Amino acid sequence: MHSPTASAEVESQRQAPARRALRGAIRSLSAAGSASDPELARRQLHAYRRYLQALERDWREVQRPPPGVDIVEPEQPAEGLYRLPVLERRRVDADLFVLTLPRPRAFRFQPGQHVKLGLNGRRHSYSIASAADADTLEFFIERRPGGGLSERLSRVRVGEAVIMAARASGRLRLDPGYRQHLMLATVTGVSPFLSMLRSRPQGAQSRLWLLHGASYRDQFGFDAELAQRAASDPAFDYLPAVSRPEEVRNAGWAGLRGRLDALLPRLLRERGLSPADTAIYACGHPDMVDTVSRQLADSGFSLQTERY
Ligand SMILES: Cc1cc2nc3c(=O)[nH]c(=O)nc-3n(C[C@H](O)[C@H](O)[C@H](O)COP(=O)(O)OP(=O)(O)OC[C@H]3O[C@@H](n4cnc5c(N)ncnc54)[C@H](O)[C@@H]3O)c2cc1C
Structure with a gap:
């Protein structure tokens, strides 16, 4: 409950x-x-x-069920699918939003995995942003112009039912063979990494950097939480970067500027990251993932990718 x-x-x-x-x-x-x-x-x-x-x-307009209403979670999925009521729809910018669903107790996933969501017969995969043991499942979603499902999900009301597959999938994982991990994400591509960070045991020794790119400073979605995590975890750095620093929507931005592929070589150099001790992960916009894959092709770095 x-x-x-x-x-x-x-x-x-x-x-x-x-x-x-x-x-x-x-x-x-x-x-x-x-x-x-x-x-x-x-x-x-x-x-x-x-x-x-x-x-x-x-x-x-962010809504919640009225006080006193309990949400009954289905224990068993019917035909491999859950019907789950939307608990929250949080607007991030005009096209970005976060949907929260209850996590059925029988639903298990590994941090970094994704699951299919559906409405009106359409289904697509969405990365889970929540910790593996959380009561709720958060999804950071971009409304695509003309997008059959993302457009509909952006207008879903609290309490309305969304279909979710009973099984999560995906191979993006923190590689336990490395003690340092550099995560690269564009906008909603942060979800698998957020799940990994939220599931990170207290006092974990591995060293993590998250380089998070967006066009505008108001598109990071979870930057307050990530900055807070970085402040309280000396082994984690959160590095948000805007790619259009000159635009008025980014006025006052004092953080990193530029595209992730342009920032990557400097980051590797300045932090002294080498293929022997650091694994790299890239998730999000296909252009970013493809460019970074080409950049690192002969570098010897281990690279895991996911394209949205
Ligand atoms: C493993 C995985 C995880 C994903 N996780 C997320 C996530 O966490 N958040 C999120 O917002 N999305 C995620 N996606 C993308 C998501 O599954 C849908 O593809 C997306 O929401 C578009 O669906 P739609 O029905 O709105 O668009 P559609 O109706 O399928 O397409 C609408 C328009 O968008 C274009 N389009 C669709 N997909 C892409 C794309 N990948 N790149 C460029 N143009 C495209 C189509 O060509 C079309 O013009 C993920 C995809 C995969 C494969």
Whole structure:
């Protein structure tokens, strides 16, 4: 059983920092109006303000089952499929969202695996972002233009049923043969790595770096949690990077700038990572995964990949 009342409190706490961040973004963007092309900056600022306002409205629409309603989890899947009620739909940006489903007790998965979700007869694979022993299953999903399933999932209401396959699959795993691991992810490609990090035992000795790329600073989805994990785990570094630092939507960004393939050689050099002690993983946009695969082809590094 889940406790919707407690979840509702957590949700409203989570929204307060988001609203503060949005107000801060609007303030810092006002300063961008004095850029070298004031007319362009003014138009960008206007468009971005409208975007932020819409986003904030959608944040408020995040729903939870009403307090006191218990969610009954199916123990056994029918015909290899579960029908699960959506517990939460959290908006990240106009096209990105996080869906939360209850984890049936009989459903097992390894961190890094994915499972098929479905609605209206369409099914696709989605990586599980949750820890292997969590009560809920989180999925970080991008709505694709004209996408039959992702478009529909982006509009799913809390309480509506989603189909989930009874078995997870996929071979992306932390390789126990290495003591250092460098994870590369674009936007939603962070999910398998988030699952690995959330499942990481306390005091684990392995050294981890997560280089997370996105076009815009508001697309990382779980950056607050990942930064918090990095702050409390000396063996983990979270390195978010925006690929369009000059755009007004990234105003005030002080982190890494550039595409992951451009940042990778410097990271390997500066951290002294070698094929003997470090395994590399790349997950997300096919262009990033293909470019990194070509870059590392003759390097001797062990590379596991997953393309979305
Ligand atoms: C192992 C695995 C794990 C995945 N995990 C995630 C995840 O965690 N989050 C997530 O958002 N997605 C993930 N995906 C992608 C997901 O399975 C769907 O392919 C995606 O949501 C599009 O489905 P759709 O029905 O909306 O689009 P469709 O109706 O199938 O296609 C809509 C449009 O998008 C284009 N399109 C579809 N897939 C791709 C693609 N991979 N690259 C470029 N264009 C494409 C199509 O050509 C079409 O024009 C994963 C895929 C795999 C194979």
